[in-house]
Amino acid sequence: QVQLVESGGGLVQAGSSLRLSCAAPRRAFSTYAMGWFRQAPGKEREFVSAISRNGESTYYTSSVKGRFTISRDNAAATVSLQMNSLKPEDTAVYYCAVRMTDPFSSGNFYYTRGTDYNYWGQGTQVTVSS
Numbered sequence: 001q002v003q004l005v006e007s008g009g010g011l012v013q014a015g016s017s018l019r020l021s022c023a024a025p026r027r028a029f030s031t032y033a034m035g036w037f038r039q040a041p042g043k044e045r046e047f048v049s050a051i052s053r054n055g056e057s058t059y060y061t062s063s064v065k066g067r068f069t070i071s072r073d074n075a076a077a078t079v080s081l082q083m084n085s086l087k088p089e090d091t092a093v094y095y096c097a098v099r100m101t102d103p104f105s106s107g108n109f110y111y112t113r114g115t116d117y118n119y120w121g122q123g124t125q126v127t128v129s130s
Contacts, residue, residue, distance in 0.1 A: 002032075002098050002119040009124030014088055016128070020081040022096030022121055029077040033099040033111055036070065036081045038092035038126075047112045048094070049081060054107035063089075086128045093123040 008020040024032065035050040049060045049070040058070050069082040079096060097117035101107070111117065 002100075004096050004098060004119060004121035006094065006096050006121040006124040009094060009126045011127045011129065012086055014086060014128055014130050016086050017082070017084045018086065018126060020083065020094055020096075020124060020126070022079045024077050024079070024098060026077040028100075030074045031101055031103045033101055033109060034070075034072060034079040035097045035099065035111060035117060036079075036094060037097060037114060038090075038094045039123075040089075040092040043092075045095070045114060047114070050110035050112055051079060052108050052110045053101050057108050057110050059110045059112060083126070086126075088128050088130045091126060091128050093125050095123045096121045 005023045012018055033053050036048040037045050038048050039045040047061055048064055049068055051058045051070045051072050055072050067085045072079045098119040099111050099117045
């Protein structure tokens with residue numbers, strides 16, 4: 001079992017910024033590919049961003065590209081999502097997720113489907129007012 005703890009959510013006005021963080025166990029963190037998803041009320045969970053195990057590959061859903069930045073610190077065992085120019089449609093519960101990978105495989109892959117991930121955090125609420 002991998003326990004993830006998200007933080008950094010809150011209530012902000014449109015145009016503001018927030019930084020979400022997700023802490024994972026240090027042991028084996030460097031073997032995890034990581035992702036962020038979100039779920040708005042009445043909607044299905046959707047992919048937001050992903051980062052490869054080695055941090056060299058990232059991917060964003062089109063609606064956040066250019067506004068959000070995903071990063072990871074393998075020494076601190078954290079992954080972050082910097083969210084700028086927030087819009088009301090970004091309002092959702094944000095979840096981080098872990099994909100366990102084979103340490104002997106390429107570390108350059110990211111994953112965009114929820115079913116690709118093995119463990120999930122409890123979520124953090126982001127509310128953007130207009």
